[in-house]
Amino acid sequence: MKLSVLSSGSGGNSTIIQSSAGSILIDAGITGKRLIERLESISADINSIMGVIITHDHHDHIDGAGVIARKLKIPVYLHKPNYESSKEKLEKCEIRLIEGDFNIGDFKIIPFPISHDGTANYAYNIIKDGRKISHVTDIGVVTETVKFRIRDCDLLVIESNHDLKMLHDGPYPWYLKQRIAGNTGHLSNVSAGDLVRGSAGSTLKNVILAHMSKENNDPALAFENMTAVREENDFAFRLHLAFQDKATEFIEI
Secondary structure, X not given: OEEEEEEOOOOOOEEEEEEOOXXXXXXXXXXXXXXXXXXXXXXXXXXXXXXXXXXXXXXXXXXXXXXXXXXXXXXXXXOHHHHHHOHHHHOOOOEEXXXXXXXXXXXXXXXXXXXXXXOOOEEEEEEEOOEEEEEEOOOOOOOHHHHHHHOOOOEEEEEOOXXXXXXXXXXXXXXXXXXXHOOOOOOEHHXXXXXXXXXXXXXXXXXXXXXXXXXXXXXXXXXXXXXHHHXXXXXXXXXXXXXXXXXXXOEEO
């Protein structure tokens, strides 16, 4: 398997996971045009995409799903509450409701619930040939379920949304600061580091910091925080940053 984060942040999110047998998208929150441009920028085979999996129904995760699904004639996989809240965006799409673990091609996909303020909020483990990717963003608080589910992953996409001081001192109104820092908001750099510190195992070879706020974070701060966690705990993973305006290079596992 190999993975690229195509876009990450409040302006839209999407990730591609590819194997020799095909590929899948997790979220499609940017326009179809931009999504195709990002795929082309990393020489991804657009025609290999077998489906779009939705994490939750916030616009920055689902708004482009209908367009790309109709264009490529692929199904959209999502939980029923998110479908009910987003039907108008998914007209004339093939819908496959998620009710538990499922397969797309040779990918095994395991959803697990996370704490956020979308309608129904899920992270995903993607498993193939004994390798495991954990994709965990838009999560307000780390639960025991999350800690358990990401253990033994080979690659972790983890939200590192904000620096606590930047959020506190920044321009957002107080209610929005409370929402972001609350249990159904987003993970801070420190909280992301705590999750990795408590759950990383010997299999973890790559960590991608995702969904960073432009207003309330600095990529250098997020990178520095997770680098300290890595060094203090003698972890061996490679650290990467995901961005809003460009795709990461493919990372192979």
